[in-house]
Amino acid sequence: VSRIREAWSRALWAPTDAGPIGLLRIAVGFIVTVMLLERIPHARAAYSDAGWIPNEAAVQLMDPWHWSIFHVIDAPWQVIACLIVGAVAAAAFTIGRFTRVAGLVAFVVLSSVHVRNPAVLYGADSVARIFLFYLLLVPCGAAYSWDATRERSARAHAALAEGVDPRTRRRRVAEIPVWPVRLFQIQVMIIYLTTGISKSYGVDYEEGLALWYALVNPVHSRFYPAAVPLYEAVFPVLKIATVITLWWELAFAFMVPFRRLRTVALLTGLVVHGGIYFLLEIEWWGPLMMMSYLAFVSGRSLHRLGLRAIRDLRSTRWKNRLRLLYDPADARALELATRIATFDPMRMVALEAAPGIDGGTELSRREDGSAVAPEGMRQALRAAVPITGGFVGRRTH
Amino acid sequence: VRIARAEPSEAGLGIIEPVAGQPMRTPIVEVPRWRRGLVSIFVVFHLVALLWWNCGVVQYRPAELARPDDAFSRFRAGAEVVDPSGGARSTLEAYMRGSGLWQRWILFGPDAPHETGRFEVFGVEAVGPDGAPELDPDPVHTSDSRELLDHTQLIGLVPCGFPLQDDPRATFLRASYAAYHVREGASRRGVQYVGAHFVCHVRELPTPDRVDEEFPWRTIVLWSGPLPPVEGS
Numbered sequence: 001v002s003r004i005r006e007a008w009s010r011a012l013w014a015p016t017d018a019g020p021i022g023l024l025r026i027a028v029g030f031i032v033t034v035m036l037l038e039r040i041p042h043a044r045a046a047y048s049d050a051g052w053i054p055n056e057a058a059v060q061l062m063d064p065w066h067w068s069i070f071h072v073i074d075a076p077w078q079v080i081a082c083l084i085v086g087a088v089a090a091a092a093f094t095i096g097r098f099t100r101v102a103g104l105v106a107f108v109v110l111s112s113v114h115v116r117n118p119a120v121l122y123g124a125d126s127v128a129r130i131f132l133f134y135l136l137l138v139p140c141g142a143a144y145s146w147d148a149t150r151e152r153s154a155r156a157h158a159a160l161a162e163g164v165d166p167r168t169r170r171r172r173v174a175e176i177p178v179w180p181v182r183l184f185q186i187q188v189m190i191i192y193l194t195t196g197i198s199k200s201y202g203v204d205y206e207e208g209l210a211l212w213y214a215l216v217n218p219v220h221s222r223f224y225p226a227a228v229p230l231y232e233a234v235f236p237v238l239k240i241a242t243v244i245t246l247w248w249e250l251a252f253a254f255m256v257p258f259r260r261l262r263t264v265a266l267l268t269g270l271v272v273h274g275g276i277y278f279l280l281e282i283e284w285w286g287p288l289m290m291m292s293y294l295a296f297v298s299g300r301s302l303h304r305l306g307l308r309a310i311r312d313l314r315s316t317r318w319k320n321r322l323r324l325l326y327d328p329a330d331a332r333a334l335e336l337a338t339r340i341a342t343f344d345p346m347r348m349v350a351l352e353a354a355p356g357i358d359g360g361t362e363l364s365r366r367e368d369g370s371a372v373a374p375e376g377m378r379q380a381l382r383a384a385v386p387i388t389g390g391f392v393g394r395r396t397h
Numbered sequence: 398v399r400i401a402r403a404e405p406s407e408a409g410l411g412i413i414e415p416v417a418g419q420p421m422r423t424p425i426v427e428v429p430r431w432r433r434g435l436v437s438i439f440v441v442f443h444l445v446a447l448l449w450w451n452c453g454v455v456q457y458r459p460a461e462l463a464r465p466d467d468a469f470s471r472f473r474a475g476a477e478v479v480d481p482s483g484g485a486r487s488t489l490e491a492y493m494r495g496s497g498l499w500q501r502w503i504l505f506g507p508d509a510p511h512e513t514g515r516f517e518v519f520g521v522e523a524v525g526p527d528g529a530p531e532l533d534p535d536p537v538h539t540s541d542s543r544e545l546l547d548h549t550q551l552i553g554l555v556p557c558g559f560p561l562q563d564d565p566r567a568t569f570l571r572a573s574y575a576a577y578h579v580r581e582g583a584s585r586r587g588v589q590y591v592g593a594h595f596v597c598h599v600r601e602l603p604t605p606d607r608v609d610e611e612f613p614w615r616t617i618v619l620w621s622g623p624l625p626p627v628e629g630s
Contacts, residue, residue: 012436013425045577052577057569119570177426179440187447194451209604216602228608235605 011182015175017299021135022096022143022174027291028131029094031284032106035128036087039113040080046117049074053117061118068115069108082109096145100136107132124284130187131292137180148174149342156341163328163353166341173299184295189253191289196249205246208239220280245272256296266293313348325354521578524592571595576624592623 045051047070053061055074062068073082086109092102110129114121141147159166204210215231215238218224231238248268255265270290277286324340326333337351575595583590601612 008437009425009433012440013428013433015426045581052573053570054573057573061569119574175426177428179436183440183443186444190447190451212605213602216608232605232608 012177012179014178016178016181017302018139018142018174018176019144019299019302020294020297021138021140021176021181022145022148023302024131024291024294025096025099025135025140026094026144027294028128028135028288029090029103029106031288031291032110032128032132033087033090033094035125035284036083036090036106036109036113040083042120043079043083044076046120047113048076048079050076051117053119058116062115066115067112069112070116083113086110086113096141096147096149099141099145099147100139103132103136103140107136122283122285124282124288127191127288128284131184131288134180134184134187137183139176142174142176152345153338153342157334157338160326160334160337160341160351160353161328163355165347165351165353167345167347167351181295184292185256188289188292188295189256192249192252196246196252199246199249205242208242211238211242211245214280220282222279222281241275244268248272262296266296269293310348322348323350323352325352327355328353329355521575522594523579523582523590524594526589526591572622576622579624590624592621594621 039047046053049055055071058068059071069082070079073079086106089102089105089109092098093106107129110132114125114129156166159169199205199210204213212231212235215221216224216228221227248265252265252269255261270293273286273290276282324337326337328334340349341351572595575593579590579593603610603612
């Protein structure tokens, strides 16, 4: 029993990198913000007592446990105000300011919108609501957020005051418990599995016609009618793509638990959803599902990608890195150094403590010690960095 | 189990590298025991509910109904005019009867719209005092309002939480939608209408071997009924 309990604890409470979930928060928060703003022009017709579903009917339409804030707030201006509040909260959630509270407010408003008028929803609405719910369970503001940046800035300030560049220290990766991430992953797997099973009932997928019908339907097709001759020419390809799509959806849940197959499943998903988004006008469905793949990506992979990008950037465009000397005793210089340390975690600009330094004197020497005309160096540097008292910069190779 | 340990390999970048050779146990986030218990209960409950609900979704379209045609044929199979007294909630029914929206309804027949392979355009027709219908030239929503309106639900394909497409609530949605269109049009134009039709113009989509063919449009009335006179007019 104790072994089972221990294994269960590990399954739920193992730490995982907060980075991918932080990016997922930004994506979902942005989409929810736009979804709420999109509804403002329709507030009167679809969500207010003056619209086509009066409040009394809206209450009766839904089951008793479905509650909406718009059952209480029903004047058109009140509905618009509430949508704006929801959108502002979703925007705060996106940038990671008061993440939990902002996410909760956005979730309440979004759910209220959905319950108030269920006739004007489509799949992506439900998916956005479900994703937002799961993100409320995760401390998703632990990475890539305003709040996390403020904390990092405070730590950087303290370290720089001691004359240490905090970015040269071993950084502790922001970690969160894994259980909400697992629930999120299971939800995504079930979405694909049930969708695949539903599609397998129809003959359109068996005959390979589903994609064709979507592409020649003027309601959805982005390039109708111009691209119809092209679709006709490549029909055999569309047929194969239709079958692959069905089998990929059915197999997704069984592929992602395994590392190698996971890569195949996710890459196929990117191609399928990216293709659908490019060829069909189905709004947010594709972007939401593609973003959900972040929950399946390890923080390590993301860091590696970032590291490779930085190395490429350094080798091609940033051969001459900038080294900045600052005086820890100078408040203005310390503040500037803190900002650099906070917003340049990749160390594109190196920081070096130089107590007692003065902007005018240090500029007079090159790295090899040879003298440089102060005025000429000053002009060259002025274009690159602001020079304040106690803070100067120089290029290094 | 050989497990990687979080070990930044390059200062400041937080790259995680496996520790060579040594098997390690997964570390656990330190939380109070009561919190672990609560989360465990929540996780188990959530997973059971998730699976239960989704099994319902999958079973919702029985294969024997769907197989002969496509995923939507379940709705065609049950395509009869429904007795409004069955299952309607009293208040809603009273509201609908009181507003005159329950007069006549046409649900899905054999020519039901929204199947794959069909192209639909929706419209609301206002019926003038002389009985002649006219298509609303300035609708509140059109079939192009993709960002908001999902017609599959408006015309009765399982609106969120409604168990059946022929649920009276689905009928009500179509009726109230059409009535709102016509009321708005009437107030904008200063005219009086006596009824509304919610119609769907349907055309078959071509198969790859019939691209050049012209398919005829057919009109399906999704809802039709009288409108109560506007107060003060």
